[in-house]
Amino acid sequence: MGTSTRLSRRSFLTGRQPGRAVPPRPPGVTAASVMACTGCGECVDACPEQVLTIAEGRVALEMAAGECTFCGTCSDACPESVFTAGAGMAHEMILGDDCLARNGVSCMTCRDACPEEAITVRPRIGGPFLPVLDPALCSGCGACVGPCPAGAITPQIREPADA
Structure with missing residues (x-):
């Protein structure tokens, strides 16, 4: 016999397995x-x-x-009621511990890629400048994710107040 995985009712109904990350959703798409x-x-x-x-x-x-x-354009093309007008992104960006600057290597790729200028750098003594993300300025667009050479920027799901 094979191994079995015990699923909760929620996992069974949503099709998600415990411990698996929920993929980030486009703007205007809520959990519901x-x-x-x-x-x-x-x-x-x-x-x-081509980001969907x-x-x-x-x-x-x-x-x-x-x-x-x-x-x-995605909202206009959708034949279902998936996209909600005016709702923001359902995630926020997190700068992780794998960040090169946090590990002593000078890198400002995320700052340079951010169209909202939500990522600034803070000087520190004895090491490279550290990136700092201002959640109030971050749109969650993901422009910083692809260029990051360390893959240290990830979206964390949250539900915005207006979603």
């Missing part, structure tokens, strides 16, 4: 509205930046592929 996604891929095909994908049968952002420009 993503359940209306049929995985048809119309939004993926319409995205001019279908993950676990639902629309998701592929941040390593580039940045979301919030153009709304």
